[in-house]
Amino acid sequence: MRSIGTTDLSVFPIALGTNVFGWTADKETSFAVMDAYTEGGGNFIDTADVYPYWATRESTSEVFIGEWMAKRGNRDSLVLATKVGMLEGHKGLSPATIRTAVENSLRRLGTEWIDLYWAHVDDHDTPLAETLDTFDALIREGKVRHVGASNYAADRLAEALRIAEEEALPRYVALQQPYNLVERGYEDELRDVVARERLSSTPYFGLARGFLTGKYAPGTVVDSPRAEQAAKYLHTEHGRRTLEELVRVAGEREVQPATVALAWLAAQPTVTAPISSARDVAQLAPLMAAAELVLSPDELRRLDDASQA
Ligand SMILES: NC(=O)c1ccc[n+]([C@@H]2O[C@H](COP(=O)([O-])OP(=O)(O)OC[C@H]3O[C@@H](n4cnc5c(N)ncnc54)[C@H](OP(=O)(O)O)[C@@H]3O)[C@@H](O)[C@H]2O)c1
Numbered sequence: 001m002r003s004i005g006t007t008d009l010s011v012f013p014i015a016l017g018t019n020v021f022g023w024t025a026d027k028e029t030s031f032a033v034m035d036a037y038t039e040g041g042g043n044f045i046d047t048a049d050v051y052p053y054w055a056t057r058e059s060t061s062e063v064f065i066g067e068w069m070a071k072r073g074n075r076d077s078l079v080l081a082t083k084v085g086m087l088e089g090h091k092g093l094s095p096a097t098i099r100t101a102v103e104n105s106l107r108r109l110g111t112e113w114i115d116l117y118w119a120h121v122d123d124h125d126t127p128l129a130e131t132l133d134t135f136d137a138l139i140r141e142g143k144v145r146h147v148g149a150s151n152y153a154a155d156r157l158a159e160a161l162r163i164a165e166e167e168a169l170p171r172y173v174a175l176q177q178p179y180n181l182v183e184r185g186y187e188d189e190l191r192d193v194v195a196r197e198r199l200s201s202t203p204y205f206g207l208a209r210g211f212l213t214g215k216y217a218p219g220t221v222v223d224s225p226r227a228e229q230a231a232k233y234l235h236t237e238h239g240r241r242t243l244e245e246l247v248r249v250a251g252e253r254e255v256q257p258a259t260v261a262l263a264w265l266a267a268q269p270t271v272t273a274p275i276s277s278a279r280d281v282a283q284l285a286p287l288m289a290a291a292e293l294v295l296s297p298d299e300l301r302r303l304d305d306a307s308q309a
Pocket residue numbers: 016017018019020024046047120150151176177203204205206207208209210211213215223224225226258275276277278279282283284286287
């Protein structure tokens with residue numbers, strides 16, 4: 001288990017992403033995925049009020065998680081994270097939006113508290129202090145335990161942390177941003193802020209939307225709403241070179257490429273727990289295996305070299 005920043009939140013090194021619930025996973029399958037995840041030792045579930053509104057016009061992910069926790073009676077054993085700021089009709093991080101959104105999320109999740117509440121995307125129209133002040137009130141009311149920032153630029157994250165310090169408001173304890181072997185932009189600026197401020201990184205798109213599972217190959221058709229975005233890496237020399245080395249290391253270790261991709265990510269400085277999603281229990285197994293796989297310094301270096309842009 002690993003700690004989120006300097007908090008008392010102790011999490012499994014792979015977080016379960018749930019934007020597939022109600023989208024590419026129906027309710028029964030979503031329950032089976034959550035059961036398999038927790039039976040394998042997982043405790044860190046990542047959702048958002050907007051998941052997957054684009055497909056169902058409702059917040060099916062939070063609803064499924066709420067029903068599943070009620071059935072299993074396991075709320076206390078989970079570190080539950082959800083987000084505010086991107087749902088139709090509740091966009092942005094103004095005090096009024098956050099107030100409404102948090103009540104809706106708590107109701108759908110059937111819980112009295114959220115362990116980690118993410119600002120889903122930066123809101124340049126609301127002063128950072130107003131957002132943090134609202135989060136402060138939610139923490140004092142016991143509705144939220146900690147807050148995190150998702151999709152923030154390095155300067156805005158640093159600014160939010162400075163304001164929190166100066167005005168005795170809650171500090172973001174973690175950052176959620178895209179990061180994987182073929183998208184390493186996080187290392188440019190954000191990683192320094194996360195390290196300096198002793199935050200945790202819980203990156204998403206750890207599998208580059210499925211590309212790093214190795215199932216995308218020239219001439220192969222993958223039936224997924226992610227296929228177009230995932231397959232684009234095949235069209236670059238960088239993507240093919242990275243995948244080739246990933247598949248080679250996976251073959252040597254007799255594990256799936258997805259396992260190596262997430263183990264590489266989990267081994268990067270500042271990364272506490274990559275978030276990844278599975279549309280069924282079979283897909284989940286290689287993701288869970290990443291928690292056990294320790295890559296050697298030589299394997300890490302080979303992957304690092306191959307994936308340099
Ligand atoms: N903060 C944000 O703005 C933000 C944005 C996006 C995502 N997220 C979070 O991060 C989570 C993960 O993101 P993501 O799911 O989009 O990206 P990802 O982890 O890079 O890709 C996961 C997808 O890869 C495929 N896959 C997974 N395991 C596989 C396996 N063993 N074999 C073959 N294919 C496999 C599945 O899609 P197919 O079966 O369809 O191929 C799965 O849905 C989300 O659920 C969400 O919680 C956050």
